[in-house]
Amino acid sequence: MSKIFKNADEAIHDLTDNMTIILGGFGLCGIPENSIAALVKKGVKGLTCISNNAGVDNFGLGLLLQHHQIKKMISSYVGENAEFERQLLNGELEVELIPQGTLAERCRATAAGIPAFFTPAGYGTEVAIGKEVREFDGKMYIMEQRFHADFSIIKAWKGDTNGNLIYRAATRNFNLPMAGAGKITIAEVEELVPAGELDPDQIHTPGIFIKRIFQGEHFEKRIEQRTVKSI
Amino acid sequence: MSKIFKNADEAIHDLTDNMTIILGGFGLCGIPENSIAALVKKGVKGLTCISNNAGVDNFGLGLLLQHHQIKKMISSYVGENAEFERQLLNGELEVELIPQGTLAERCRATAAGIPAFFTPAGYGTEVAIGKEVREFDGKMYIMEQRFHADFSIIKAWKGDTNGNLIYRAATRNFNLPMAGAGKITIAEVEELVPAGELDPDQIHTPGIFIKRIFQGEHFEKRIEQRTVKSI
Amino acid sequence: MLDKNGIAKRIARELQDGFYVNLGIGIPTLVANYVPEGVNVTFQSENGMLGMGPFPFEGEEDADVINAGKQTVTILPGGVYFDSATSFAMIRGEHVDLTVLGAMEVSETGDIANWKIPGKMVKGMGGAMDLVASAKNIIVAMQHVNKAGESKLLPKCSLPLTGIGCVKKIVTELAVIEVTKDGFKLLERAPGVSVEDIQKATEGKLIIEGEIPEMVL
Amino acid sequence: MLDKNGIAKRIARELQDGFYVNLGIGIPTLVANYVPEGVNVTFQSENGMLGMGPFPFEGEEDADVINAGKQTVTILPGGVYFDSATSFAMIRGEHVDLTVLGAMEVSETGDIANWKIPGKMVKGMGGAMDLVASAKNIIVAMQHVNKAGESKLLPKCSLPLTGIGCVKKIVTELAVIEVTKDGFKLLERAPGVSVEDIQKATEGKLIIEGEIPEMVL
Numbered sequence A, B: 001m002s003k004i005f006k007n008a009d010e011a012i013h014d015l016t017d018n019m020t021i022i023l024g025g026f027g028l029c030g031i032p033e034n035s036i037a038a039l040v041k042k043g044v045k046g047l048t049c050i051s052n053n054a055g056v057d058n059f060g061l062g063l064l065l066q067h068h069q070i071k072k073m074i075s076s077y078v079g080e081n082a083e084f085e086r087q088l089l090n091g092e093l094e095v096e097l098i099p100q101g102t103l104a105e106r107c108r109a110t111a112a113g114i115p116a117f118f119t120p121a122g123y124g125t126e127v128a129i130g131k132e133v134r135e136f137d138g139k140m141y142i143m144e145q146r147f148h149a150d151f152s153i154i155k156a157w158k159g160d161t162n163g164n165l166i167y168r169a170a171t172r173n174f175n176l177p178m179a180g181a182g183k184i185t186i187a188e189v190e191e192l193v194p195a196g197e198l199d200p201d202q203i204h205t206p207g208i209f210i211k212r213i214f215q216g217e218h219f220e221k222r223i224e225q226r227t228v229k230s231i
Numbered sequence C, D: 001m002l003d004k005n006g007i008a009k010r011i012a013r014e015l016q017d018g019f020y021v022n023l024g025i026g027i028p029t030l031v032a033n034y035v036p037e038g039v040n041v042t043f044q045s046e047n048g049m050l051g052m053g054p055f056p057f058e059g060e061e062d063a064d065v066i067n068a069g070k071q072t073v074t075i076l077p078g079g080v081y082f083d084s085a086t087s088f089a090m091i092r093g094e095h096v097d098l099t100v101l102g103a104m105e106v107s108e109t110g111d112i113a114n115w116k117i118p119g120k121m122v123k124g125m126g127g128a129m130d131l132v133a134s135a136k137n138i139i140v141a142m143q144h145v146n147k148a149g150e151s152k153l154l155p156k157c158s159l160p161l162t163g164i165g166c167v168k169k170i171v172t173e174l175a176v177i178e179v180t181k182d183g184f185k186l187l188e189r190a191p192g193v194s195v196e197d198i199q200k201a202t203e204g205k206l207i208i209e210g211e212i213p214e215m216v217l
Helices: A033-042 A062-066 A082-089 A100-112 B033-042 B062-066 B082-089 B100-112 C004-012 C027-034 C084-092 C128-134 C195-201 D004-012 D027-034 D084-092 D128-134 D195-201
Strands: A020-023 A047-050 A070-075 A094-097 A116-119 A133-136 A139-145 A151-160 A184-193 A212-215 B020-023 B047-050 B070-075 B094-097 B116-119 B133-136 B139-145 B149-160 B182-193 B212-215 C020-023 C042-045 C049-052 C075-081 C098-101 C105-107 C138-141 C169-171 C175-180 C183-189 D020-023 D042-045 D049-052 D075-081 D098-101 D105-107 D138-141 D169-171 D175-180 D183-189
Touching: A033 A062, A033 A151, A033 A184, A062 A082, A100 A116, A100 A139, A100 C084, A100 D084, A100 D128, B033 B062, B033 B149, B033 B182, B062 B082, B100 B116, B100 B139, B100 C084, B100 C128, B100 D084, C004 C027, C004 C138, C004 C169, C020 C027, C027 C098, C027 C138, C042 C084, C084 C128, C098 C128, C183 C195, D004 D027, D004 D138, D004 D169, D020 D027, D027 D098, D027 D138, D042 D084, D084 D128, D098 D128, D183 D195
Parallel strands: A020 A047, A020 A151, A047 A070, A070 A094, A151 A184, A184 A212, B020 B047, B020 B149, B047 B070, B070 B094, B149 B182, B182 B212, C020 C042, C020 C098, C098 C138, C138 C169, D020 D042, D020 D098, D098 D138, D138 D169
Antiparallel strands: A116 A139, A116 B116, A133 A139, B116 B139, B133 B139, C042 C049, C049 C075, C169 C175, C175 C183, D042 D049, D049 D075, D169 D175, D175 D183
């Protein structure tokens, strides 16, 4: 049974309206660009998107916002995004903000079959409202639960035909804990190689977490805050 | 502040009687041989040891058993170990058996500041006795808590002077989730290299989890079940 | 009646292309020898390996490359090493498609006991409790009766449990049995074994509906 | 009175050799420019990097190498990349020795508000709630009063909280203040600033004991 798909369109062929999808990346770094473009092209609507950020106005998840495809965003930081703000203030978009570490751990828990765990993040704040609170060793924690998502869509640098993945630099971010967090996890990679070409000691995500893999056609890798020092 | 210690004796200099220590490895694979030898030499007694296995009669943690240094073992499988059995039946040794995945996750939780989590392992069995039980999505889970350990002692293949570690093959096992699970984590490595020599994309355990590191003098790497096929 | 290899061979027919499989110690290990042609499966070893291959040739053993039974093994091309927390994330997260393991007793409600005999030295449950509590699909490979001639398929387990309501299928030297909500359902007879033989060796409720076919191996 | 760089410089004196440090956006970022000689610290960026280095030279930016502020940065020799779950394991597990971040308000019991202003567009808490709930040692870098001239050191925060009872020290343009169980304890005055100036700018309970020394930068 091959995990290899020709392109993003085919990899998301059965992703339909009103689904919940988890998307990797931090800001615009390590986002599944090709899959997002395919989602725009496909025009699926009413999506609940779980992703650390919401892209910028004309890139990343901002593209899905532009086309009114997102019903709800679950993020830790939605940043500077005028269209996002407009839709939110107009009541066209729901937003759930959760602490970044909690988001990462909930994704990991989902993939790892852990239904709930305790974290100190958000204790005593509005994040804790409605959540179970408990003391361990004299410190207060709140209980957080896993997600339920139809798809998880992530991006890696190299992947092999078994679905094994290697990330490059700071693109590992949410992509790794999101691997396996959707009923189906799709990985788009910059380079797809035959199984056996990756060193088994250097693989970041074992292929078992990945159901579909394809080589992206083009990666723009836009930089959100180009910052340089003078010589 | 250097993390580098000359040898195992110096790395464990302040490990004293009645402490709780976590030790890496699976069977005899990837165990911190040099540190165990140093513990025998130092003669610390009354130890509570958290380790997946208990070694064999004359190697691994079996050496500490031989010298009556262990008060309690917390393991998933204590295997074939005559001295272990003798001490257990004589009431000289306490044993707490916990499922292997729960052991791994409890170590990871300890290092990661997660005081408790839910797992299905052991539900409906004697492992669940006295533990909180809860249903999530129609399935039953039990709550497991993190450990409290003075030291975690692990073994890696290569390490750098910042404490960054790379494991080889199946030795990664419990060593990785145990990194950072003790108040002080000691790593013994086959080869210690200057910071900067390891590829930042290929490091398995970031140095922040490691407080002390030393290059082991000798690694016997005994094989527990030598199994070969005929040509 | 099947020998150990026969049991393994029959279980191997349950393998589907693309499956990730965890094999326990004993008869389950033998399943790897009978993977049907054209079916591609990946074996997981819970100590931290996907793509576990055969034992090494003499002289090629590597102390760092062992399986969950502490045996020296090899890794196949496309395999991967990982840590124990990640390994049980695969198991608990239901990414492993099939678990095959041995048992001392199985109850008609799918409870399994395979780790502890009161009064005997306990070696520990290892990964068995995680595996049985997590797997979507669990097949037990075992003898139908124990050495004392007593049935291992019981109304209720008498030994301390490893997990409850988890076993889906049982393959013994006598039969293939499905665990249903109504009890043990007889699916297939081993060659030369009669339904009566199976009934006699099964203490739990055995459901026999229609003609019971003989296994195809 | 200190400028932003002065605040950063004073905070940098809190750095100890071997510290792992997470710096928030704004003034905290500037702390990296003033690490005292002989003190070796490692900067963590919560998006997945230890050993964060300076910004790259023009033309050497790498889209895959950014910090938590989404700025292009570099990694130092001996640095390491990791994923977000591991990153917050470091933070939650108290492996990060010091967190420096900005705030809108701090209460005399150490509560902090820095993520949300009712009625204004909320961008999100990012990693701030994890950082403040976890760090053993939290220093807030901020202006003593807001743009409306109101004190940001209050008996009780008026804005939605980021965390409670967590701030250990505050460094502003006017003073260094420790958060004790009895309230804000004045430790140091900025050059040219009087105890009266600080008292006037502090709405929460300010504890002044003995002679308050001027900061050494």
